Amino acid sequence: MHINMLHEFKSNKIGVIGLSILLFLFISAVFAPVIAPHDPWDYSFNCFEPPSKDHLLGTNDIGYDIFSELLWSLRTSVVFGISVAAIACTIGLLVGVSAALVGGTYDVIVMRAADALLAIPSILVIILIAAYFKPSLPVLIITLSLITWQTIARGVRAQTLSLKTKLHIKAAKNMGASTSYIMRKHIIPELFPLFMMGFVTKTRIAVFMEAGLSFLGIFDPSTKSLGVMISYATHYLYLDVWLNWLLPPVFSLSILIISLAFISFAVEEIFDPRLRRNNVTQI
Amino acid sequence: MANIKNILIVSFVIFSCIFTPVICAAAENEIRIADKTGDWGHPSPYLAYGRGPGYLRMHFIFDTLVWKNETSDFVPLLAENWEYIAEEEAYVFNLVKNAKWHDGEPITANDIVFTIEYMKEHPYCWVVLDSVDRGEAVDDNTVKIYMSSTYAPFMEDIGGTMPILPEHIWKNIDNPIDYTELDAFIGSGPLKYVDFNKEHGTYRYEAFDEYYLGRPEVDQLIYVKTGDAQMALQRGEVDLASIKPEMAETLTKEGFVVIGGPHYWNKKLMINHNTEPLDNVTFRQALAYAIDQEEFVDKSLRGYGIPASYGLISSESKWASPNVPAYPYNPDKAKEMIESLGYKLNNGMFIKDSEPLEFTVLVSMISVGGQSTPDRDGEILKNQLEKIGIGVDLISLETKIIDQKVINWEFDLAISGHGGIGGDPKIIYDKVIQVPGTKVNPNTARYDKCEELNDLINDLLHEMDPVKRQEVVFEAQNVYARELPAISLYYPTSYYAYNPDAGVDWFYTIGGVSKGIPIPQNKLSLLVLNTNKGDIGDIVSGTQTPMQTENPAQATPLMPFLAVFAIFAAFYIKQYGGNRKQ
Structure with a gap:
């Protein structure tokens, strides 16, 4: 791909906004242990304290500092989202490329397995697994990754099949390049845009799913998660605590997902010239 | 202009047609109760889920011989009067003469005899009939129940809990746990079964017109599954709901009647005493020292509750022992006790044979x-x-x-809870010993390792002398607290609120409904309005004339007439308007 991605991204307003928000949230999440004013598991404070200098967002029903809890919850969401996306995209990429290059029975088996998995609603699988096994965070990350790689694999396979017929690949082959060499040096770099888009989309889905699952009470109740915060806060709306307790996690979750969506749009626009508003193509 | 008139009239007709059924339906004396869980099993003895709400869903349909009123006194239901004949070790019950099943068949002494035999053959989780030898129908309206051994809590445990089954239906049912045909819901209670929807968690009952104590005050009673019971109450969607303690004052100001419950429900830590090291009494006592009950009350209940007694019986019960061993919060002592069992602290965590000491704790967010x-x-x-x-x-x-x-012992520790700790002290038996042949109750510790406790439990069941029985009960609590088959954590203060305009004054029963269910849904609330709930004699003697509720929908069917009138008016105006144009 002969695109200066950084330059293109800089000139894409939506992308810049999305990336700025994401970076801000990412830094908050990564440095949560440093930024958080209190231990998020310390419930020695008074219950339902209003926002103050000491507790920026007040305290909740048990006496946790809501601001500290929010930062740690954001950390869980970001870790969950990125981990699921990384594993799912890696599996998808390997499966897709290998299926296209190897072909034959392997291709048929792998892609039919992908089709079968596509038909299974992932949320149901997760809930079932949570009911029967210990639903720790790493277990759920791996489970979700294992059931969401198919869309990436299908896209990658289609693109690889198209790339296979390109002249430079044929030339490389004729000059004696091995399949793994072609895969490493030609196919995978060419698939980068697709991988990028898939990665951002999967992160967005995983973040949303983590919040949903923790809202449903799938995780250990002591896990810090935006979904758990929202779930508890909704039970105390009658006490008028929505502004300092419910709104912050809802807002954080929303802007996290929106920022990922913005980045996804931007990446798509950069790599697909047909979507560009101005016709400054760099191909 | 005529067009506008026509539109207005047609709108009025449509409005009338849409809302007429709603207005008519709302006019029925219908009581709605909010419930967060919804499904508590079919409202039949063997089908209802074995927790308090399940029993309550069933108790509206099936009557017992006697019943507990607001002040916990036994009042007659199917039995008009009764006596205990010590020489024969038998209870004699004289039944009311006009009682009928919901299908119109008369209730006779044979039905009571049949119920005893049936429940002996098919054990029912709420009633244990080991101490009952047999029932005998002296005549159609007199039944004599012979005991095989003395049984102190007979009246509460059997007389006031055992739902009487219609012989003509149940004699053909071999497997009651799977029988869900419509006649499984034919009882003798004040309400008749209409519908139960497992998926939606709704129950619907209607008044039994021929109820022997007089037709109940309500036409229909409905349980509605709702996420936010309090909101539903405030919006007028339900008439009775459990509320958050902080809202008691607000709801009182809004005109609802708020009733605070007694402390007859405990949050409890179930212990798998079949696994190491939880099988060790010293370890369980160390756990009790490590647990700060006050912190649970302050943080989990936000102060709306009290720490529990370690002896299982509620500290507010008349049966509460004054000297139950206590385990005041003392983490250092807990550590010492654990160390005495061979555990060593390593980086702040106990280990033994290189294995860290850790437990899986199951948490169910259950409340009163x-x-x-x-x-x-x-x-x-x-x-x-x-x-x-x-x-x-x-x-x-x-x-x-x-x-x-x-139930399957697939746990180390589990946070659960149950009521019944304010009623008869037989609850110690129920929550410690698993009665052979009965369905396992998830709150029963199934702990029979302590001979002393077993003997005391046996004595508290059979000691008929009230003074001696009290001593036994006190000692049983003390030994229970020493053995700690489970650790009671706290008693939450629960609040319910109801709409007084709906026509039912709900009340908490002292000691709990039946065997101690701490929910203010005693069926006697439906029977007598604006009178002392304890004064059941008036009902039985027939001097209390049941008030027939006026059904405004039937008395004033105004809306359908208005709708018909509006249609005629619309035709007339249309005709008139058309003529004028010509």
């Missing part, structure tokens, strides 16, 4: 009345145990799944 309410018990327990060096892995699951795991 079996309702699911988010609480922080799991987090607090985890914090307290980790403070002394015990690792905790919390698993939050739905109450019914946790119950199943506890």
